Amino acid sequence: MLALGIDTSGKTASCALCTEDAVLAQNTFVTKLTHSQVIMPMVKKMLADAGRTLSDVDGFAAVSGPGSYTGLRIGIAAVKGLCFGLDKKCAGISSLMSLAYNFKGIAPLGSPECIILPVMHARLNLVYNAAFKCGNGNIIRERQDGIASVSQLSEELSGDTRNVILTGDYAETLYNELKDSCPHISLAPPLLRAPLASSLCFAAMDSGFSAPDELNADYLQITKAEKDLIDKNK
Numbered sequence: 571m572l573a574l575g576i577d578t579s580g581k582t583a584s585c586a587l588c589t590e591d592a593v594l595a596q597n598t599f600v601t602k603l604t605h606s607q608v609i610m611p612m613v614k615k616m617l618a619d620a621g622r623t624l625s626d627v628d629g630f631a632a633v634s635g636p637g638s639y640t641g642l643r644i645g646i647a648a649v650k651g652l653c654f655g656l657d658k659k660c661a662g663i664s665s666l667m668s669l670a671y672n673f674k675g676i677a678p679l680g681s682p683e684c685i686i687l688p689v690m691h692a693r694l695n696l697v698y699n700a701a702f703k704c705g706n707g708n709i710i711r712e713r714q715d716g717i718a719s720v721s722q723l724s725e726e727l728s729g730d731t732r733n734v735i736l737t738g739d740y741a742e743t744l745y746n747e748l749k750d751s752c753p754h755i756s757l758a759p760p761l762l763r764a765p766l767a768s769s770l771c772f773a774a775m776d777s778g779f780s781a782p783d784e785l786n787a788d789y790l791q792i793t794k795a796e797k798d799l800i801d802k803n804k
Contacts, residue, residue, distance in 0.1 A: 574627045575770035576613065578605035578645035579637030579665040580690070580739060585613045586767035587620050587627075590775055593768045595620040605644045613648075624656060631774035633765070634662030635788035636690065636698040636715060642787045653782035661774035662785045665690065669737050670702040670709050671769035672762045684733040685712065687755075689740040695719050697740050698790060704735075709773075717790050720747060727752045737763045 572594075577584040583605050584598040595616045601608055617623060632649035635642050646662070653660045669688035683705035690698040697720060701713040718726075727734060727748060736745050737758040745757040757763075 571628045571775060572622070572626055573629050573631060573771040573775055574613070574617075574624075575631040575767040575774065576609060576645045576648055577633045577665070577668065577765045577767045577770050578609055578641040578648075579633040579635070580641060580765060582765050583608050583612065584765055584767035584770075585609065585616055586771050587616060587622060588768055588771035588775075593771075594622070596766070596768050598764065598766060605641050609644065609648060624652060627656075627658065629774065629779040630658060630660040631663055631767075631770050631779075632660065632785065633665045633668060633770060634785065635665060636692070636717075636790040637665045639787075639789060642789070646785055646787055650782045650785055653785075658782075659779035660782050660785050661777055661779045662788075663770055663773045663777065664700070664715050664788070665765065666698060666700040666715050666738070667702070667709075667711065667773050668765060668770040669763075670700070670704070670711075671773045672737065672758075672764075672766055673704050673735070674709050674769070674772055675707045676704065684735060685730070687727075687734050687736050688738040689723070689736060689744055690738045691740045691743075692717055692791065696791075697723060697744065699723060715788075715790060720744065724748055724751065727755060730754075739763070 575586045586596040587594045597612045630649045632645040666688040670686045686702040686704050700715045703710040734755045
C-alpha cells in the first residue's frame with residue numbers, strides 16, 4: 571500500500587509518502603508562512619522527487635486534532651479535496667497518536683515496556699495529552715486524548731512509577747517542571763518530539779482508511795471566539 575500523509579496541526583508542516591515497510595519520501599520544516607501556502611507545493615515536489623503521482627496513492631492521511639484550529643482545517647481540507655477528486659479513501663489520525671508513532675519499532679531501553687506521553691500546548695496552563703504503551707515495537711493506546719492542567723499531569727505522573735517518555739511541543743517545558751519530583755520521566759530527543767508525516771502514515775495504515783466525508787476535525791476544546799461569545803452571553 572502507498573500512503574500519503576499531511577500534518578499541518580502545528581508550527582511544523584510535514585508531508586510523507588510511505589509503504590507499510592518504508593518511508594519513500596518526507597519533507598518537514600518549521601515555517602512562519604501559512605500552511606495553506608506551503609503544504610500543496612511540498613506535496614507536489616515530494617511526489618516528483620519520488621517519481622510518483624497522486625493517482626499512485628492508495629490512501630491519504632491527515633491529522634484530525636488536537637492542534638491549531640486553522641492548521642487542522644487546512645490539512646483536512648487538502649486531504650478531503652484530493653480524496654473526493656481522485657475517488658480515494660483517507661484517514662484522520664490524532665496528532666497525539668501520530669507523535670506516539672515516532673517510537674514505533676523502538677524497543678525501550680532497560681524495560682520491555684514504557685509509556686509514551688505526547689503533550690501539546692493548548693491555551694493558558696492547559697495541555698493536550700494522551701498515553702500509549704510502547705512495547706515489542708508496537709504502539710497501543712492506553713488513554714484517550716484529553717486536556718489537563720500541568721498540576722493535574724504532575725499529580726498523575728507522581729502516582730505512576732513506570733518509565734514515561736515525554737514527546738511533543740510541550741515536552742521540554744513539562745519535563746523541566748517535573749523532573750525533580752518525577753525521576754521516572756524522560757525527555758525524548760528533538761527528532762522524536764517533532765510531528766512527522768511518516769509516523770502519521772504508519773498510524774493510518776494500522777488504523778485503516780474510510781470515505782472522505784467521514785474525516786472531520788476533533789478540536790477537544792471550543793475556539794477562543796466561541797468561548798468569548800459564551801462569556802459575553804452569560
